[in-house]
Amino acid sequence: MTAAANHHGRRTTTRTRRLERAGIRDVAAAAGVSITTVSDALNGKGRLPDETRTKVREVAExxxxxxxxxxxxxxxxRSGLIGLTVTTYGQEPFTFTExxxxxxxxxxxxxxxxxxGYALVVLPASSRHDVWSNVALDGTVVIDxxxxxxxxxxxxxxxLPVVSDGKPGNCPVTAWVDNDHHAAVLGILEHLAQAGARRIGLLTGTSTDTYTRLSTEAYLGWCRSVGQEPLYEAYPAHDPCAGAVAADRLLARxxxxxxxxxxxxxxxxxxxxxxxxxxxxxPDDLLLVCCSESDVYATTEPPITTLSLKPRRIGTTVVNLLIDAIEGQASANRVPTGQAANDSASADPTVPDQGGPDQTPADQSVSGQLMPTELIVRRSSQRRSPRTTVAAPRPPGET
Amino acid sequence: MTAAANHHGRRTTTRTRRLERAGIRDVAAAAGVSITTVSDALNGKGRLPDETRTKVREVAExxxxxxxxxxxxxxxxRSGLIGLTVTTYGQEPFTFTExxxxxxxxxxxxxxxxxxGYALVVLPASSRHDVWSNVALDGTVVIDxxxxxxxxxxxxxxxLPVVSDGKPGNCPVTAWVDNDHHAAVLGILEHLAQAGARRIGLLTGTSTDTYTRLSTEAYLGWCRSVGQEPLYEAYPAHDPCAGAVAADRLLARxxxxxxxxxxxxxxxxxxxxxxxxxxxxxPDDLLLVCCSESDVYATTEPPITTLSLKPRRIGTTVVNLLIDAIEGQASANRVPTGQAANDSASADPTVPDQGGPDQTPADQSVSGQLMPTELIVRRSSQRRSPRTTVAAPRPPGET
DNA sequence: TGGTCATGGAGAAACGTATCTCCGACTCAT
DNA sequence: ATGAGTCGGAGATACGTTTCTCCATGACCA
Known part of the structure; x- marks a missing residue:
């Protein structure tokens, strides 16, 4: 009788020091209503007069x-949690925001x-498995x-719905978003060629992600089409020192x-x-373009032309697609049980209209979406007058 | 009988197409054991022969x-989730990784x-309240x-345990970690003075966070102590354009x-x-130092001396402190209920030994921790020979 | 006076796990 | 044979919600 006095009623606070967060039961008791009423009042559901609602809210508060x-x-x-997965390069436990x-x-x-109304939880793909299984996710964004x-x-x-940033190679996803890397690279090469470049080199990576692969392929294809021999250095992109070395090697050839x-x-x-x-x-001896989101390149000497992948637009789109999938799936999953099947005559006519039996599994196979990039032209890629060859976002008057 | 055939046993899979994730009950049934056994086998608890354990694991798999x-x-x-809160500046919904x-x-x-074994969920302080209350957190890291x-x-x-990065002003926290901003600023000013600076200016912010406040105060104090009139420009740090303008204004004085x-x-x-x-x-006409974690300043012309706040160390320390608090609190919360209080004579002698009644609430009030910064000296703050005044991490042989 | 509705709200069944309690069976020494 | 001790495991409960179902009450209309 001393320690175990659970009468199925409230727990008896025998020795509990920690301040026992109030539950919905406590609110119900304090407000003199039932649990149902509290839940309905707080979630804006059910049919309740406003006074009850406000009173319950007040007590809860x-x-x-x-x-x-x-x-x-x-x-x-539903947890309201979506995962943000980033693939890891090499040994590094985690190169997020590299x-x-x-x-x-x-x-x-x-x-x-x-x-x-969702929160993001960051989960590198290489996380310990127990961490993954310990968090209830409604869906996941996976980067490249x-x-x-x-x-x-x-x-x-x-x-689980999975939306990827970067066109997926072989893994199944619900949807994906990516830049048009092919078009972007071709645009840059064209831009450089028009500025007078004869031999365009590439600094690329050794990893197999979509971005690196597509960009490199676009470069090689362009080389073939214009008859230039490829000039490139590939290095493990996660290693900053290797990048400096590769840059040096490319110019030392x-x-x-x-x-x-x-x-x-x-x-x-x-x-x-x-x-x-x-x-x-x-730019006199060497024209330079790099892919970057950093605006330090606006103030280097000289300022450097950059390609922006518009990560903000990508991130927003990816998440919205994912949440659409989550919520769409939820509503598709909801079978129209509205008090039918008990009464035989009432709601039947609406049933065949709602959800066809074959529509739910895959609304429209894997839907992908290509998003444009933006070339920000600065002095490093302009040999003569600062005229803009490719659409530049800044007004041309600025330095 | 059609849709609602819940006999308290397994749900009957009447129409459910979504593949009904297997629960612990299904595993128990398939393995021919009880739920308890499955739980114990999978979590490595209880007393079970290894064969049962492996068999259950196999079935579960x-x-x-x-x-x-x-x-x-x-x-x-316990959810295994910890929040990462970042305060927001101004209108911006969210300036994380600004x-x-x-x-x-x-x-x-x-x-x-x-x-x-924990995962991080990013939650700006300005998030909608419903998001905050919708995620079960074991504790929170709050930045500044x-x-x-x-x-x-x-x-x-x-x-909830709360650990802050940045010494908290007036809000109660479990623990905090911060850089020694005062010492850092004094070190920089001293460094500049030794390099020949006579009139040191400051580019600072208008917000009230600890970092800005402490740094500015240190600067003003130093000015008083050496008899220099303060020369500074303050701007809203979240606005990059305002920073450029402020820099210009400071040099235009x-x-x-x-x-x-x-x-x-x-x-x-x-x-x-x-x-x-x-x-x-x-550095001939103007000595420059700035606080940054970016290594672009190693390759600018000239390279710029930077102060690093060692964010990695801070982040690691903060999280470990938080998890210590979470797990310490959990173990302190655990009252020694080991089958005592039913039998009167058996386990009583051990009880007073375990947990004193006054030890749990606050182990050692608010524990703070100051962490050193690192000044990376580069050419922008050296007027003569490239000798290092303050400890420089790079070997002096490099350019 | 009886039937139909709308209103306001209560009861209870899940959701899927961890864990406390207890029980049978077997071993072993007395 | 009988009691204690161990091993292996089953039963039941609680965690705190949401939500389905259903009941009372009064109003309104015929």
Whole structure:
């Protein structure tokens, strides 16, 4: 009788020191209503007169009542949590925000999720498995999944919506978003050629992600089509030192390029530093473009032309697609049980209209979406007058 | 009988197409054991022969069983989730990773959490309240809370451990970590003075966070102590354009400083650009230091001396402190109920030994921790030979 | 006076796990 | 044979919600 006095009623607070957060039961008792009424009042459901509603809200407020997210999740099957998965490079446990792209993208994704009432939890693909299974996710955004990513496949098999940033290679996803990397690279090469480049080099990566692969392929294809021999250095993109070395090596070649496009954010400064070492003037002796979201390139000497992948737009789109899938799936999953099947005559006519039996599994196979990039033209890629060859966002009057 | 055939046994799969994730019950049934046994086998608890354990694991694996995180959280009271809160500046919904510091810090925090089996969920302080209450947190890291932050106070009142990055002003926290900003600023000013600076200016912010406040106060105090009139420009740090304008204004003053320290990441490039506009040579006419985690300043022309706040160390420390608090609290909360109080004579002698009644509430009031910064000396703050005045991390042989 | 509705709200069944309690069976020494 | 001790495991309960079902009450109309 001393310690175990659970009469199925309230727990008896025998020795509990920790201040025993108030539950919905306590609110109900304090307000003199039933649990149902509290739940309805707080969630804006049911049919209740406004006075009851406000009174319950008042009592709840006074008691400092906070609904248990765990219980709600268990009951409703929805946690309001979506995962943000980033693939990891090499040994590094976690190279999230290695580049400004990721940081910007993650920020936009977080913001977009929040706007729709969801929170983002960051989960590198290499996380310990127990962490993954310990968090209730409604869906996942995966950044640039590598081919046959086992994690993605596993999530997808569980029935979780998965939306990827980067066209997926072989792993199944609900939807994906990507830049038009092919068009972007061709646009840059064209831009450099028009500025007078004869031998365009590329600084690229060794990893197998979509971005690197598509960009490199576009470059090689262009080389073939114009009859230039490819000039490129590939390095492990996660290693900043390797990038500096690769930049140096590219400019040290006997068949030195007279223009270079760098695929990764730090390439701009690295190439600039390497150019100084070899006494190459930019843009006179060497034209430079790199892919970056950082605006430090607006104030370098000279300012460097960059390609922006518009990570904010990507992050927002990806999250919204994911949440659409989550909520669409939820509503599709909802069978029209509205008191039918008990009464035989009432709601039947509406049933065949609602959800066809074959419509739910895949609304429109894997839907992908290509988003444009933006080339921000600065001095490093302009040899003569500062005329803009490709659409530049800044008014041409500025330096 | 058609749709509602719940006999309290398994649900009857009447029409459910969605593949009905296997629960612990299904595993138990398939393995021919009880739920208890499955739970024990999978969690490594209880006394079970290894054969039973492996068999259950095998069956669970075959069925693709994934324990429900929500149910586990509800039962155990622990979610394995910790919040990462960042205060928001101005209108911006969310300025996470506005500067490299946040990005690095968040990355380290995520990694540290993962290592201990926790996941991080990013929750700006300005999030809609429903999002906050919808996620079950075991604790929260809050980055640089403003004074009397209502969100922090609310969390703390709920009994959640809260650890802040940045010494908290007036809001109660479990623990905090911060850089020694005072010492850092004094070190920089001293460094500049030794390099020949006579009039040191400051580029600072208008917000009230700890970092800005402490740094500015240190600067003003130093000015008083050496008898220099303060020369500073303050701007809203969240607005990059305002930073460029402020840098320009600082160098446009009639009483132009001959050395400047910029508190924020972009200040370096902004100041460099402004210096070029006024034809000031760095470091000959103007000494420059800025606080930044970006390594672009290693390759600017000239390279710029930076102060690193070592965000990785901070992020790791903060998370580990938080998890210590979470797990310590959990073990302190555990009252020694080991079958005592039913039998009167058996376990009583051990009870007074275990947990003193006064030890649990606050182990050692609010514990704070100051962490050192690192000054990376580069050419922008050295007027003569490249000798290092303050400890420099790079070997002096490099350019 | 009886029937139909709308209103306001209560009861109870899940959701899926962890864990406390207890029970049978077997071993072993007395 | 009988009691104690151990091993292996089953039953039941609670975690805190949401939501389905259903009941009372009064109003209104015929």
């Amino acid at each position: 006074r008691l400092g009542y906070r609904p248990s997210a765990a219980a709600r999740t268990l009951r409703t099957g 580049f400004a792209y990721f940081a910007e993208m993650a920020r936009a994704a977080t913001s977009a999720a929040l706007n729709r 999944p590598s081919d046959h990513d086992p994690m993605v496949a596993d999530l997808y098999r569980q029935g 006997p068949d030195r390029p007279d223009a270079v496009y760098g695929l990764f954010d730090p390439n701009g400064t690295d190439l600039l530093a390497a150019a100084r070492r070899y006494h190459l003037r930019v | 075959r069925l693709g069983y994934r324990p429900s995180a929500a149910a586990r959280t509800l039962r155990t009271g 500067f490299a510091y946040f990005a690095e810090m968040a990355r380290a925090a995520t990694s540290a959490a993962l290592n201990r 809370p403003s004074d009397h932050d209502p969100m922090v106070a609310d969390l703390y009142r709920q009994g 009639p009483d132009r400083p001959d050395a400047v320290y910029g508190l924020f990441d972009p200040n370096g490039t902004d100041l460099l650009a402004a210096a070029r506009r006024y034809h000031l040579r760095v």
